[in-house]
Amino acid sequence: MYSGATISHFGAGDLKHMVTKRRRDKLIEIVYQHYKKLAKNDDTLVWASSPEKMTKKKADAFFLGVMLDQGQVAERAWEGGRHLRENHFQPGKTFWKNISSAKEREIKKITKTGFDNKSYAVNFQTNKFPKWLRSAAKKISDEYNSDPRLIWDASPEECFLIYERFKEFDGIGDALAKMAQFILVRKFGVAGGKKNKHMLSIKPDIHLCRVLYRCGITSSAKISVTADEIGSFKLKSPADFDAACWHIGREFCGKTDRKCGLCPLSDDCEKNE
Numbered sequence: 001m002y003s004g005a006t007i008s009h010f011g012a013g014d015l016k017h018m019v020t021k022r023r024r025d026k027l028i029e030i031v032y033q034h035y036k037k038l039a040k041n042d043d044t045l046v047w048a049s050s051p052e053k054m055t056k057k058k059a060d061a062f063f064l065g066v067m068l069d070q071g072q073v074a075e076r077a078w079e080g081g082r083h084l085r086e087n088h089f090q091p092g093k094t095f096w097k098n099i100s101s102a103k104e105r106e107i108k109k110i111t112k113t114g115f116d117n118k119s120y121a122v123n124f125q126t127n128k129f130p131k132w133l134r135s136a137a138k139k140i141s142d143e144y145n146s147d148p149r150l151i152w153d154a155s156p157e158e159c160f161l162i163y164e165r166f167k168e169f170d171g172i173g174d175a176l177a178k179m180a181q182f183i184l185v186r187k188f189g190v191a192g193g194k195k196n197k198h199m200l201s202i203k204p205d206i207h208l209c210r211v212l213y214r215c216g217i218t219s220s221a222k223i224s225v226t227a228d229e230i231g232s233f234k235l236k237s238p239a240d241f242d243a244a245c246w247h248i249g250r251e252f253c254g255k256t257d258r259k260c261g262l263c264p265l266s267d268d269c270e271k272n273e
């Protein structure tokens with residue numbers, strides 16, 4: 001049961017599901033420890049001390065790499081993105097417009113055989129990828145002035161927009177959108193990067209809301225309540241907290257399948273239904 005001084009922050013949820021402030025601080029610390037463990041094996045979670053410059057050409061290839069990073073090793077996906085950008089659709093300023101105005105059969109042929117006679121996407125996506133690519137090219141041309149860098153043009157307080165904008169593209173789901181956001185912020189210094197680490201906001205997704213409510217950090221699993229309550233905790237690094245909670249939600253705390261015995265939060269978790 002919650003009994004902290006910040007009780008006035010809460011009202012929209014049900015306080016009886018919440019842990020004490022002391023236990024909440026402990027749970028938050030465990031989440032950060034989990035982030036540190038993840039970052040040891042995942043480059044996308046490591047903060048670059050000097051962020052890489054993102055040219056337009058690199059941005060085009062990065063976006064393609066994100067789309068291709070499903071069902072194949074990341075290195076091949078990033079290499080595929082670079083290769084596609086450099087070898088097809090008359091690379092240059094009009095790259096995305098050239099794709100969106102290309103004939104369907106040309107897009108299919110290139111995507112299925114253009115990567116040194118192989119498909120850019122994995123087998124089960126060879127028929128879907130041409131459609132996703134055309135639809136993405138149209139969206140980037142029409143809504144982002146043919147420059148993917150505008151997709152991730154966001155202030156630290158609006159960092160969550162990067163994730164939301166990626167998710168609006170066909171073929172880019174929750175996991176890819178999060179991955180793209182993590183890499184852009186940590187490696188390329190987007191949304192202020194490391195120096196604004198404490199300001200980067202999170203907009204909770206279903207995994208994060210579920211984990212925080214079940215373990216008793218928040219009073220409800222509703223997105224709006226979670227966002228309000230998390231904002232009031234003044235986290236030291238919201239992006240890292242987000243990454244770790246998201247991972248716990250995906251790996252251990254499924255909607256209908258909980259693996260509490262394996263979950264790092266288990267000892268202190270309230271295990272709310």
Ligand code: SF4
Nearest residue numbers: 252253260263266269
């Ligand atoms: S201990 Fe169980 S209920 Fe709590 S966060 Fe982990 S998986 Fe979810």
